[in-house]
Amino acid sequence: MGDAVLLNIVLFLPLLGIALIVALPEGQDDRVRSWSFGVMLAQFVITLVLYLRFEPGVAGLQFETRLPWIPEWGVYYQIGLDGYNVLLVLLTAFLGPLVVAGAFSAIGKDVKLFYAMVFFIQFAMLGTFVAQDLLLFYIFWETMLIPMFLIIGIWGGARRIYATLKFVLYTAFGSILMLAALIYLVWSQYTATGNLSFAFADLLGTRLAVREQGWLLAAFALSFAIKVPMVPLHTWLPDAHVEAPTTGSVILAGVLLKMGTYGFIKLGFPLFPQATQLALPIVMALAVVSIVYGACLALVQTDIKKIIAYSSISHLGYVMLGLASLDLLGIQGAIIQMVSHGLTAAGLFLMVGMIYERCHTRELADYGGLAKALPVYSVFFMILTLAAIGLPTTSGFTGEFLVLLGAFNAAWPQHLAGASMPLAWAVIAVTGVVLGALYMLWFAQRFLYGTTRVPHGPVPDLNRREKLIIAALMVPVFWIGLAPGEPMRKTEAAALHFQRLVGGAQAAATAPAAPLAQRGVEATR
Amino acid sequence: MNWTTLLVAMSPEHLLLAGIVVLLSLDIVSDRARGHLPVSLVAVLAATLVAALLAIAGYAAAPFPGQLSVDSSAYAAKAIVLAMAIPAILLARDEFPDGPFYTLLLSSLYGACLILSADNFLTLFLGLELMSIPVYVLVLLAARRAESTEAALKYLVLGGAATAMLLMGVSFLFGITGSMQLDAFGRLLDTGDPMANMAVVLILLSFFLKAAIVPFHTWAPDAYEAASVPVTGFMATVIKAGVLLAAVRLFGFNSLSGRMVELLAVLSLVSIIWGNLAAMRQTSFRRMIAYSSIAHAGYLFYAFLGDGEGRFQAVAFYALVYGLMNLLAFASLPLAADDAERDRLDNLKGLYQRAPFAAVMIAIAMFSLAGIPPLPGFVAKFLIFRNVIEAGYTLYAVLGLVGSYLGIYFYLRVLQFMFMSPAPEGLAPQPTAKLALGATAVCLVPTAVLMVYPGGLLGGL
Numbered sequence: 001m002g003d004a005v006l007l008n009i010v011l012f013l014p015l016l017g018i019a020l021i022v023a024l025p026e027g028q029d030d031r032v033r034s035w036s037f038g039v040m041l042a043q044f045v046i047t048l049v050l051y052l053r054f055e056p057g058v059a060g061l062q063f064e065t066r067l068p069w070i071p072e073w074g075v076y077y078q079i080g081l082d083g084y085n086v087l088l089v090l091l092t093a094f095l096g097p098l099v100v101a102g103a104f105s106a107i108g109k110d111v112k113l114f115y116a117m118v119f120f121i122q123f124a125m126l127g128t129f130v131a132q133d134l135l136l137f138y139i140f141w142e143t144m145l146i147p148m149f150l151i152i153g154i155w156g157g158a159r160r161i162y163a164t165l166k167f168v169l170y171t172a173f174g175s176i177l178m179l180a181a182l183i184y185l186v187w188s189q190y191t192a193t194g195n196l197s198f199a200f201a202d203l204l205g206t207r208l209a210v211r212e213q214g215w216l217l218a219a220f221a222l223s224f225a226i227k228v229p230m231v232p233l234h235t236w237l238p239d240a241h242v243e244a245p246t247t248g249s250v251i252l253a254g255v256l257l258k259m260g261t262y263g264f265i266k267l268g269f270p271l272f273p274q275a276t277q278l279a280l281p282i283v284m285a286l287a288v289v290s291i292v293y294g295a296c297l298a299l300v301q302t303d304i305k306k307i308i309a310y311s312s313i314s315h316l317g318y319v320m321l322g323l324a325s326l327d328l329l330g331i332q333g334a335i336i337q338m339v340s341h342g343l344t345a346a347g348l349f350l351m352v353g354m355i356y357e358r359c360h361t362r363e364l365a366d367y368g369g370l371a372k373a374l375p376v377y378s379v380f381f382m383i384l385t386l387a388a389i390g391l392p393t394t395s396g397f398t399g400e401f402l403v404l405l406g407a408f409n410a411a412w413p414q415h416l417a418g419a420s421m422p423l424a425w426a427v428i429a430v431t432g433v434v435l436g437a438l439y440m441l442w443f444a445q446r447f448l449y450g451t452t453r454v455p456h457g458p459v460p461d462l463n464r465r466e467k468l469i470i471a472a473l474m475v476p477v478f479w480i481g482l483a484p485g486e487p488m489r490k491t492e493a494a495a496l497h498f499q500r501l502v503g504g505a506q507a508a509a510t511a512p513a514a515p516l517a518q519r520g521v522e523a524t525r
Numbered sequence: 526m527n528w529t530t531l532l533v534a535m536s537p538e539h540l541l542l543a544g545i546v547v548l549l550s551l552d553i554v555s556d557r558a559r560g561h562l563p564v565s566l567v568a569v570l571a572a573t574l575v576a577a578l579l580a581i582a583g584y585a586a587a588p589f590p591g592q593l594s595v596d597s598s599a600y601a602a603k604a605i606v607l608a609m610a611i612p613a614i615l616l617a618r619d620e621f622p623d624g625p626f627y628t629l630l631l632s633s634l635y636g637a638c639l640i641l642s643a644d645n646f647l648t649l650f651l652g653l654e655l656m657s658i659p660v661y662v663l664v665l666l667a668a669r670r671a672e673s674t675e676a677a678l679k680y681l682v683l684g685g686a687a688t689a690m691l692l693m694g695v696s697f698l699f700g701i702t703g704s705m706q707l708d709a710f711g712r713l714l715d716t717g718d719p720m721a722n723m724a725v726v727l728i729l730l731s732f733f734l735k736a737a738i739v740p741f742h743t744w745a746p747d748a749y750e751a752a753s754v755p756v757t758g759f760m761a762t763v764i765k766a767g768v769l770l771a772a773v774r775l776f777g778f779n780s781l782s783g784r785m786v787e788l789l790a791v792l793s794l795v796s797i798i799w800g801n802l803a804a805m806r807q808t809s810f811r812r813m814i815a816y817s818s819i820a821h822a823g824y825l826f827y828a829f830l831g832d833g834e835g836r837f838q839a840v841a842f843y844a845l846v847y848g849l850m851n852l853l854a855f856a857s858l859p860l861a862a863d864d865a866e867r868d869r870l871d872n873l874k875g876l877y878q879r880a881p882f883a884a885v886m887i888a889i890a891m892f893s894l895a896g897i898p899p900l901p902g903f904v905a906k907f908l909i910f911r912n913v914i915e916a917g918y919t920l921y922a923v924l925g926l927v928g929s930y931l932g933i934y935f936y937l938r939v940l941q942f943m944f945m946s947p948a949p950e951g952l953a954p955q956p957t958a959k960l961a962l963g964a965t966a967v968c969l970v971p972t973a974v975l976m977v978y979p980g981g982l983l984g985g986l
Binding site for chain 2 (some may be wrong): 113184
């Protein structure tokens with residue numbers, strides 16, 4: 001019970017943060033900054049404690065709280081941690097203080113409102129991850145729109161209003177259909193069982209005709225796929241990333257994009273297993289198209305932020321590929337890849353923000369040879385670049401490798417048409433790795449090496465705050481890269497659960513029952 | 526006749542009547558009487574509290590059997606309608622320091638209370654007219670602009686048309702059933718008889734006109750724009766809630782079927798879509814709110830597709846939340862040199878820099894009206910569409926939700942003006958009036974409660 005309280009504290013600390021900084025008098029921007037950092041740090045420490053106490057191998061919820069909220073409708077305030085969300089909650093809480101610290105010097109306008117919005121989105125994101133009740137999940141999910149709309153719209157670049165409206169209108173369209181689908185789902189479940197409940201656990205077994213499942217899956221998937229974003233629903237992302245302030249980009253890439261893939265793994269696929277099985281070829285095709293197409297687009301960009309934005313599309317394609325493989329390692333790899341992308345993309349966006357603060361341009365052509373001018377910056381940037389393309393010993397390698405392993409080993413139910421297709425898709429997906437190395441290394445080459453060109457230079461190298469932020473980011477990048485067994489053990493129960501629900505008995509039977517996490521560790525070595 | 530029952534059952538109405546009498550006496554006693562605002566405020570507050578208490582106590586009686594009866598849901602509806610008049614009164618301080626505004630407002634409220642306990646079409650008619658006629662005058666009362674007269678006349682003529690349709694429908698109804706009771710309407714709903722259909726449709730259309738459903742909406746934008754802020758607030762909230770809750774009483778527990786479903790769903794859907802589309806290109810705040818209110822009337826009538834019990838809950842909750850949000854926005858609207866200037870949407874540009882509190886309040890109202898969680902507008906919208914889906918009209922629900930999606934843009938546009946656009950030249954920061962701040966608080970506290978714990982109110986409805 002004590003630990004359950006801790007999870008509630010983690011969830012509601014951001015609201016306390018808002019109250020604290022709103023209570024501060026005007027004109028004390030420095031105190032707003034340091035208090036925000038303190039609250040975020042406290043949140044991360046408590047989350048870390050929860051993570052360490054999280055029992056691997058336990059199916060079901062841990063640190064659960066369940067209180068009646070709108071009891072007439074069977075809506076409960078139900079939150080908890082499980083293998084699906086524990087790493088993502090840790091990632092969100094970890095990025096929190098870094099996001100706050102990263103904006104210390106960048107944001108000078110409406111500082112109070114800015115940090116209030118950062119806390120607000122932190123609250124909404126954590127809530128989305130820990131919610132175990134469908135209506136609660138939906139409320140948190142939609143709440144994220146409000147602070148993100150303001151963060152991009154107020155502190156963004158020249159075309160910020162276009163970008164923020166595009167972001168909100170895209171994502172809101174998906175969720176409006178999800179609302180209809182979730183009401184329909186709950187209502188079907190109620191008429192079938194007489195139990196009016198929005199709890200995930202109750203809804204997972206809902207009996208529906210395949211046709212109904214198809215429609216509902218389409219509605220959920222539209223909402224999730226826009227958020228991921230999967231090609232062809234990705235066009236909002238480059239605009240949002242380019243126009244957003246650094247903080248906005250970091251939150252978007254670090255956590256917000258994981259909402260879509262998390263939605264698929266936690267809800268979309270398990271709720272409608274039969275429809276998912278039929279849709280698997282499409283999902284896998286779109287995932288591979290996202291990987292390759294995102295990589296190709298990243299190759300030709302001239303704006304640094306756009307390169308990383310399109311690389312996000314590519315990297316999240318791997319997550320979808322891992323999920324669609326239904327292979328245990330693939331699923332675990334998908335979760336690891338989510339975390340890994342969150343770390344590297346957040347780090348890259350932070351570093352782009354740091355150089356932008358100094359040189360006021362994001363045009364790649366304006367830069368060159370930063371390795372000589374800013375050596376510390378360049379070393380950190382190179383490490384993050386290598387992590388993003390999945391060099392062994394970094395988290396990117398663990399994620400991508402497991403996903404590809406899963407895709408080659410795809411455990412699709414035998415009765416499915418085209419059960420041998422995954423192999424073909426996996427082969428194409430591997431070219432994405434090559435393309436990824438190509439665009440990232442080419443980018444790093446033009447950016448860091450060659451003739452030294454520093455706009456508005458000479459500029460100072462990273463200061464201590466910036467060094468600390470990036471150094472902190474390196475810790476989990478190498479931790480997951482060098483010792484993936486620990487985080488993988490925490491996701492194992494969830495991956496098995498997902499596989500059993502979506503793949504059915506056949507998939508579970510083909511998967512080895514022996515120590516899976518160890519197999520994963522060996523595989524990565 | 527049992528006098529105690531009469532006294533208790535109609536006590537909200539009695540308190541309003543007492544307020545009207547005091548206000549009239551004030552005018553007689555002195556030429557330059559003051560204190561209209563406190564008197565009307567006290568009367569409405571007392572009436573609200575009494576109605577709420579009677580609702581909680583579950584009091585039910587029929588002081589005039591066959592004409593008027595009350596039960597806890599009628600009291601809850603009255604409490605909701607009366608409560609929304611409180612911020613409207615608080616807002617009137619600057620526009621109407623004294624005078625007939627308050628008498629008219631209280632009379633209109635009396636009418637609204639009457640229709641919410643009517644059992645007979647005569648009582649209903651009496652209440653509807655008593656509610657509407659003062660509003661025609663209220664629109665004209667401020668008369669800040671040349672167009673006010675035109676708008677008031679338009680409103681009067683169309684209101685008259687609604688009355689005529691209602692009377693025609695009721696006479697058909699009486700001709701078929703020989704009864705003037707409200708429940709006769711429910712019995713006619715699913716007969717295939719053309720005469721019965723005529724009666725039902727005529728009565729329904731009069732409600733559509735009063736609630737401004739497309740294509741009977743054209744009076745609303747003009748009237749909302751021409752009236753002053755407190756009157757617009759009153760029309761958009763109290764009148765709309767009164768009409769809708771009366772319609773709930775009229776439909777009773779009867780489910781709709783056949784052609785009636787199509788009539789209701791299609792017109793509501795068209796209202797939602799047209800209201801939201803037309804609101805996008807408005808430059809006047811009140812005109813935008815008028816089109817938004819047309820869309821919201823569409824959502825409210827959507828709730829009638831659902832079953833009887835859910836219908837009252839959905840409409841009452843929605844009307845309350847919708848009213849609170851409109852009043853919150855109106856209360857926070859910054860002051861300006863004149864009424865037309867105050868109404869310009871461009872005037873909101875850069876509001877966050879000038880008046881952060883007001884900007885945040887309007888932002889809350891806009892997000893809530895757009896139905897974005899965690900604000901209470903979401904739960905209200907959810908309730909409506911849950912009813913529609915549960916009744917089996919999934920396609921209409923999806924279409925309605927897509928229609929509501931269209932509305933997000935123009936609410937966000939207000940946000941964009943307030944937070945993301947630079948302030949126009951020459952605008953000094955305007956202090957908000959103290960009483961308007963009070964109105965803000967009156968709206969904000971229930972908003973917060975409904976956001977954190979909507980189950981509290983829903984359990985009671």
